[in-house]
Amino acid sequence: MKNFNFLVSAYVAIWAIFCVYLISVARRMSSLQDDIRRLKENGK
Amino acid sequence: MSLAHSAATILAKELKTEFRSRELLGTTVIFVLIVLVLFSFTFNPTSSESRHFGPGLLWLAFLFAGSLMLQPSFLREQTNDTLAALRLAPIDPFSILAGKMAANFLFLLLVELILLPVFAVLYNVAILPVLPQLVLVLALGTIGLATTGTVFSAVAAQARLRELLLPLLLLPVLAPVLIASTEATAGILRDPSELSLVWLTFLCAFDVVFLTAAWLFGEYLLEE
Amino acid sequence: MAGASESRTSSEPAVSPLSIVVVFLLVAAASYGALIAAPEEATMGMIQRIFYFHVSSAWTGFVAFTMVFIGSIAYLRTRALKWDWLSVASAEVGVAFFTVVLVTGPIWAKPVWGIWWTWDARLTSSFLLWVLFVSYLILRTLVDEPERRAMVSAVFGIFAALDIPLVYFSIWWFRTQHPQPVMGDGGSLDPRMWRVLMLCWAAMLGVMTLLIRVRYRLEEMRAEVDALRMEQSRSAR
Numbered sequence: 001m002k003n004f005n006f007l008v009s010a011y012v013a014i015w016a017i018f019c020v021y022l023i024s025v026a027r028r029m030s031s032l033q034d035d036i037r038r039l040k041e042n043g044k
Numbered sequence: 045m046s047l048a049h050s051a052a053t054i055l056a057k058e059l060k061t062e063f064r065s066r067e068l069l070g071t072t073v074i075f076v077l078i079v080l081v082l083f084s085f086t087f088n089p090t091s092s093e094s095r096h097f098g099p100g101l102l103w104l105a106f107l108f109a110g111s112l113m114l115q116p117s118f119l120r121e122q123t124n125d126t127l128a129a130l131r132l133a134p135i136d137p138f139s140i141l142a143g144k145m146a147a148n149f150l151f152l153l154l155v156e157l158i159l160l161p162v163f164a165v166l167y168n169v170a171i172l173p174v175l176p177q178l179v180l181v182l183a184l185g186t187i188g189l190a191t192t193g194t195v196f197s198a199v200a201a202q203a204r205l206r207e208l209l210l211p212l213l214l215l216p217v218l219a220p221v222l223i224a225s226t227e228a229t230a231g232i233l234r235d236p237s238e239l240s241l242v243w244l245t246f247l248c249a250f251d252v253v254f255l256t257a258a259w260l261f262g263e264y265l266l267e268e
Numbered sequence: 269m270a271g272a273s274e275s276r277t278s279s280e281p282a283v284s285p286l287s288i289v290v291v292f293l294l295v296a297a298a299s300y301g302a303l304i305a306a307p308e309e310a311t312m313g314m315i316q317r318i319f320y321f322h323v324s325s326a327w328t329g330f331v332a333f334t335m336v337f338i339g340s341i342a343y344l345r346t347r348a349l350k351w352d353w354l355s356v357a358s359a360e361v362g363v364a365f366f367t368v369v370l371v372t373g374p375i376w377a378k379p380v381w382g383i384w385w386t387w388d389a390r391l392t393s394s395f396l397l398w399v400l401f402v403s404y405l406i407l408r409t410l411v412d413e414p415e416r417r418a419m420v421s422a423v424f425g426i427f428a429a430l431d432i433p434l435v436y437f438s439i440w441w442f443r444t445q446h447p448q449p450v451m452g453d454g455g456s457l458d459p460r461m462w463r464v465l466m467l468c469w470a471a472m473l474g475v476m477t478l479l480i481r482v483r484y485r486l487e488e489m490r491a492e493v494d495a496l497r498m499e500q501s502r503s504a505r
Contacts, residue, residue: 003315003379010318010375011299014325014368018475021364025483032489036277039496043503192427199420203410213407213424216400217431220438227442242441246434253430261423264344 047142050135054143059150072113072155079105080159080166094167099229102163103222107189110152111211114193117144118201127266137263141194145258149190156182169233177232177239184247185225191254192217198265220250277492282485283478291474298471301464318376320461324469325368326394328476330432332362333401335480337429340422349491352418355425356408357483359401361476366398389443393436400428400435414494 083101087093118127130140160178164171171178196213200206228243302320309316339355342348373391374384385391407424411417457465 003313006315006375006379007317010372011303011321013371013375014321017364017368017371018479021360021479022482025479025486029482029486029489032486032493035493036489036496039493039500043496043500195423195427199407199424202416202420203407204412205410209407209410212403216396216403217427219396220431220434223438223442227445246438246441250434253434254427257427257430261341261344261426264419265423267419 047136047139050133050139051142051146054130054140055146055150058144058147068113068116069151069154072109072151073158075112076105076109076155076159077162079108080163084166089167091168094169095230095233098163098167098169099233100222100226102159103185103225103229105159106152106156106185107215107218107222108211109155110186110189110193111214113151113155114148114190114197114214115200115207115210117148117194117197119197119206131266137266138259140266141198141258141262145190145194148194149186152186152190153183156186171233174232174237177237178229181225181228181232181244181247184244184251185221187251188221188247188254189218191251191258195254195258195262195265198262202265221247224250277485277488282482287478291471291478294467294471294474298464298468301467305460306464307458307460312380315376315379318372320465320468321472322369322372322376324465324472325365325372326390327469328472329362329365329369329394329397331473332358332365332476332480333397333429333432336362336401336404336425340425340429343418343422344426347415349414349418352414352421353484353487353491354480355421356405356487357480359404359425360483361479363398363401363405364479365472365476366394366401369394370398386448388448389436389440393439396435396439397432400431404428414491 080101083097083105087097127140131137157179160171160182163169193210193214196217197210199213200209203209224243224246228240228247231238231240231243298320302317306317306320308314335358336355339351339358343351343355370391373394377386378384404421404424408417408421411420
């Protein structure tokens with residue numbers, strides 16, 4: 001049980017990095033979706 | 045017009061432009077001098093410490109100088125849009141790049157040769173007995189620097205923040221050159237002096253890889 | 269109006285639910301393998317279990333950066349923007365994987381060697397690769413026009429990718445000349461450990477594929493926004 005904390009933090013870090021990345025992509029995507037919707041409405 | 049002929053013409057044009065003003069050469073030499081002096085404040089420049097840190101600092105100074113001095117290569121063309129005129133000429137577009145690479149190589153090598161004795165004096169290093177080997181390493185490393193630097197200066201010329209972008213792009217890519225040149229130089233300056241075949245071959249490989257890449261893909265950068 | 273329908277991004281999701289389930293199962297199996305099934309390493313103890321995801325992330329990052337190389341060359345040859353979209357997606361995902369390498373490395377090093385960072389060959393090379401492709405991404409933010417951005421990124425991407433083996437060799441040879449206590453697997457691997465490592469790599473490759481597909485879709489949408497904007501500015505005149 002010696003280095004348990006380090007092991008846990010490593011795995012948490014891996015999950016966190018991928019989650020942060022996914023969230024960043026999702027956020028950019030929703031902003032683009034808004035842009036597309038707005039542009040299509042303006043075009044009509 | 046053959047590739048070599050047109051490249052040589054471009055080279056002559058670049059050299060003539062520079063020697064008419066001479067400001068770039070002088071400024072670069074002083075810049076490297078400043079870097080060398082500043083570096084001397086970061087450690088105790090005794091003879092043994094200098095032999096330890098000297099080669100790395102010398103090459104770092106050259107890389108910094110290169111990444112600043114290579115900017116004007118394409119910026120100069122942009123101010124008068126002379127690049128468009130060059131592209132209209134019936135020459136292989138790579139010859140424009142090759143001519144600039146050759147010119148940058150000669151400039152940088154000249155700067156390095158001017159500063160080598162200054163470095164030797166400031167840091168107490170004996171260079172005369174090993175001068176040919178040192179010049180060989182300088183040349184091989186500078187080919188890599190000039191090749192990638194010229195291509196990336198064409199890249200940066202198309203972007204914003206180009207003064208900051210060129211060092212940002214160039215320095216990471218040149219890390220292997222820094223390692224190889226530093227190690228080769230350190231080996232030469234050691235007592236007894238040794239010429240590392242591994243590092244020299246590596247520098248040649250680096251140069252061949254990026255010269256080929258520049259030849260294959262560089263001309264896309266010159267398109268409109 | 270044919271242009272408008274051509275530029276419309278597919279309304280289907282970027283990744284199918286099935287693929288998400290498959291990758292999730294792979295990751296679960298790999299985690300079980302790494303944390304429980306794999307034999308405990310003799311000298312380092314449980315902290316060594318980081319190694320499975322640390323190393324497989326690095327290998328996956330390489331695969332991603334190789335795709336940047338391929339995409340860059342393909343773009344220059346075909347001028348089809350979809351190759352540029354693949355390149356930027358792969359570059360971003362590759363940087364994410366190397367971030368994992370650079371974060372798990374010190375977490376592993378601290379309890380084993382007492383220091384957060386050792387300039388050991390593999391970690392140093394990973395750091396440089398990370399910097400290299402972050403520079404690629406920064407370059408892209410500094411060029412606004414899509415075709416020009418694709419072209420300069422492709423050239424830099426090719427040079428950066430070609431640099432990878434040169435970086436690894438030079439740092440490795442430097443380390444053999446100036447040896448330092450080596451971190452990492454000090455020796456050959458137990459075959460059970462190899463199997464877990466391969467499973468972890470498969471899981472990471474699955475994660476990479478999903479992330480790249482999603483990021484690719486993002487780039488498709490960007491292109492659609494650009495196309496719509498250009499259409500509207502044209503019809504406004």
